[in-house]
Amino acid sequence: MNPIRVTPVVADVLAVFLRDPAAERYGLDLIRGSGHAGGTVYPILFRLRAGGWAEARWEDAGDRPARRRYRLTGDGIRTAVGGVA
Template sequence: MRMTIPVAKVLSALLAEPGTERYGLDLMKLTGLPSGTLYPVLHRLQDAGWLAADWEEVDPAVAGRPARRYYRLTAEGVVAARRALAELRALAPQTGPSLGGAAGAPAW
């Protein structure tokens, strides 16, 4: 998996609560990514086996909205995402300007 900033943001959001299913708009709010960036990342993670996706079982007429597609990390995805983010953090400079996160921590 090629680790880009958008991929790191999505993985970080999903790892915050690994057992929680997230839908697209929720992930867009958590990551700040637009849909045109988010959904290709989700598809790549799914193709890699790191992410599972299922459609919500809801009647759109009753719910007053379309069915949502929920995403969650697979067991393999949790392990791989933690490893990938740890490797990325190890490469980040420990001093210098912050990327917007906590002091000295990358903002992903």
């Protein structure tokens, strides 16, 4: 697991996840909830995944383009709760 520096922007993204830690979120949901642009949020999601704090999967979209769904891992939840909440 790679160390992740929890900057204020990372904390904002983690706070969106922590509103319902078991829920999957998609990128636009995290962008709107955090108030930060996609060019800021997506690199954070990459770092969270690389660090083992989050995981992602492609949804089965059916009649529209698929979205990637993100959620915190158990380690990510424990670390985020300890540092963000």
